[in-house]
Amino acid sequence: MSLKLVETAPYEGQKPGTSGLRKRVSVFQQPNYLENFVQSVFDTVEGFTGKTLVLGGDGRFHNDVAIQTILKMAAANGVGKVMVGYNGILSTPACSCVIRKHKTFGGIVLSASHNPGGPQGDFGIKFNIANGGPAPEKVTDAIYAKSQALKSYRIIDAADVDLSALGTTKIGDMVVEVFDPVADYADQMASIFDFDAIRALFAKGFTLRFDAMHAVCGPYAKRIIEGMLGAPEGTVIHAEPLPDFGGHHPDPNPVNAKDLLDFMASPDATDMAAATDGDGDRNMIVGKGFAVSPSDSLAILTANAFLVPGYAGGVKGVARSMPTSAAVDRVADILGIPHYETPTGWKFFGNLLDDGRITFCGEESYGTSSLHIREKDGIWAILFWLNLLAKTGDSVGGLVEKHWQRFGRNYYSRHDYESVDSARANALMDHLRSQLDSLAGRSFGAFIVEKADEFTYHDPVDGSVSEHQGIRIFFTDGSRIIFRLSGTGTVGATLRVYFDHYDAKKLDLAPQAALADLIAIATEVARLPEFTGMTEPTVVT
Ligand code: VG1
Numbered sequence: 001m002s003l004k005l006v007e008t009a010p011y012e013g014q015k016p017g018t019s020g021l022r023k024r025v026s027v028f029q030q031p032n033y034l035e036n037f038v039q040s041v042f043d044t045v046e047g048f049t050g051k052t053l054v055l056g057g058d059g060r061f062h063n064d065v066a067i068q069t070i071l072k073m074a075a076a077n078g079v080g081k082v083m084v085g086y087n088g089i090l091s092t093p094a095c096s097c098v099i100r101k102h103k104t105f106g107g108i109v110l111s112a113s114h115n116p117g118g119p120q121g122d123f124g125i126k127f128n129i130a131n132g133g134p135a136p137e138k139v140t141d142a143i144y145a146k147s148q149a150l151k152s153y154r155i156i157d158a159a160d161v162d163l164s165a166l167g168t169t170k171i172g173d174m175v176v177e178v179f180d181p182v183a184d185y186a187d188q189m190a191s192i193f194d195f196d197a198i199r200a201l202f203a204k205g206f207t208l209r210f211d212a213m214h215a216v217c218g219p220y221a222k223r224i225i226e227g228m229l230g231a232p233e234g235t236v237i238h239a240e241p242l243p244d245f246g247g248h249h250p251d252p253n254p255v256n257a258k259d260l261l262d263f264m265a266s267p268d269a270t271d272m273a274a275a276t277d278g279d280g281d282r283n284m285i286v287g288k289g290f291a292v293s294p295s296d297s298l299a300i301l302t303a304n305a306f307l308v309p310g311y312a313g314g315v316k317g318v319a320r321s322m323p324t325s326a327a328v329d330r331v332a333d334i335l336g337i338p339h340y341e342t343p344t345g346w347k348f349f350g351n352l353l354d355d356g357r358i359t360f361c362g363e364e365s366y367g368t369s370s371l372h373i374r375e376k377d378g379i380w381a382i383l384f385w386l387n388l389l390a391k392t393g394d395s396v397g398g399l400v401e402k403h404w405q406r407f408g409r410n411y412y413s414r415h416d417y418e419s420v421d422s423a424r425a426n427a428l429m430d431h432l433r434s435q436l437d438s439l440a441g442r443s444f445g446a447f448i449v450e451k452a453d454e455f456t457y458h459d460p461v462d463g464s465v466s467e468h469q470g471i472r473i474f475f476t477d478g479s480r481i482i483f484r485l486s487g488t489g490t491v492g493a494t495l496r497v498y499f500d501h502y503d504a505k506k507l508d509l510a511p512q513a514a515l516a517d518l519i520a521i522a523t524e525v526a527r528l529p530e531f532t533g534m535t536e537p538t539v540v541t
């Protein structure tokens with residue numbers, strides 16, 4: 001077993017985006033591509049010699065190859081121990097849970113989350129710090145800087161570790177522990193939610209369909225929902241993680257999980273349905289005939305948190321990403337707790353959670369979580385809903401309607417324009433920027449622009465500043481249109497346009513109809529067809 005210093009040269013573009021470094025599998029398969037990034041992580045992080053790292057991924061193609069490389073590099077860089085998930089499996093929320101519980105210096109998650117997998121699909125790598133959360137921007141910027149000046153990486157020549165055998169082994173002086181990726185996470189869920197009440201709900205005949213989309217959550221949902229909570233076998237579908245996710249897009253939204261929505265609109269519908277994404281941090285909640293808007297879900301969980309044992313002590317505050325609808329703000333105002341607005345991406349919630357300012361946080365992109373970890377958490381959100389249904393005896397639709405009756409409804413939608421030529425997408429954003437000063441006061445039909453700006457975040461905890469986080473148009477009635485470019489795509493640019501419109505009285509409109517005027521305004525102001533070359537969005541959620 002020998003330590004090697006391998007000469008290498010920098011690759012351009014190893015800059016982590018909204019959530020880690022994501023590229024086509026073929027990009028990661030280039031010689032030294034993964035190695036360069038991993039060495040840049042070890043060169044950036046300090047004080048880990050002899051300490052423990054957590055490692056695993058969502059089971060997508062290239063997961064196994066990357067894990068073996070990272071193990072050998074960790075050994076060569078002086079890591080004391082690596083805890084790696086059985087068969088290389090570890091969901092993003094479970095990684096966060098394990099980092100915190102075992103007080104490791106960090107973790108590496110191999111995932112491109114909701115992006116498709118397989119040899120033709122995407123791969124990704126993300127480093128999480130000791131609080132269990134994604135590395136903040138100052139760390140990802142430093143990793144990128146290292147990657148651009150890298151000359152060599154360290155690796156040990158050793159045999160591959162058998163990831164299908166639980167237990168410990170060694171690479172050089174480093175211990176490798178292949179551990180059960182579900183156990184710690186399942187324990188934590190049992191400590192937060194009223195498992196007795198949920199068990200009783202299933203025992204009474206309540207039915208759930210949980211679509212794990214052939215991604216990482218299958219083993220978790222099987223053990224927790226069918227095992228610990230006694231839901232009938234077959235409740236979890238597509239439960240086996242597959243390298244290509246069965247050819248599907250592991251993105252739990254009404255477009256990519258259309259089958260589930262169709263099922264829930266059919267006479268066979270179960271009482272509730274849910275789906276999770278590639279790495280298990282996203283969730284979609286479906287009632288009979290409709291999907292709960294993620295922004296509403298965050299608001300409903302916050303308003304009903306007192307029904308969950310883990311939050312019976314109260315809610316300290318809430319945070320949402322800027323484009324997420326303001327539904328949760330209304331709940332916070334009534335509860336008399338602070339609410340925060342952060343840029344898109346979970347890494348911005350970490351400081352607020354660590355500083356004890358918030359209990360819940362969420363994003364419009366099907367992500368919600370709490371202070372129990374530092375990542376969004378798909379199964380957590382689903383268990384939260386089950387806990388609420390068990391305690392109230394209500395239905396998913398009933399809870400949503402009662403929420404709107406009490407707080408009013410934020411009509412919300414996101415329109416994505418995918419694979420836009422990058423130069424044209426940037427030109428569109430520049431075109432919007434050029435209008436920021438002249439938009440205020442302009443009227444479009446009944447809508448009058450109150451102000452327009454580009455969102456800059458000032459972190460209230462450490463004072464760090466993040467610029468260019470989306471262009472916002474505010475209207476005098478509180479409506480908002482937001483434009484931003486995705487930081488997770490791997491082909492060209494993806495433009496996201498977000499619409500948020502509040503109505504206290506009209507509660508049962510179809511969202512696209514309720515937002516039609518705002519959609520028309522966005523089309524005009526941003527000259528969407530001209531810049532994107534498309535007459536309509538590729539995905540509407
Ligand atoms: C998207 C979502 C964002 C989410 C991120 C990672 O980012 O909009 O809310 O945090 O994906 O989610 P972007 O930059 O493409 O808009 V996950 O589940 O893919 O790790």
Ligand code: CO
Pocket residue numbers: 113114277278279280281282
């Ligand atoms: Co994800």
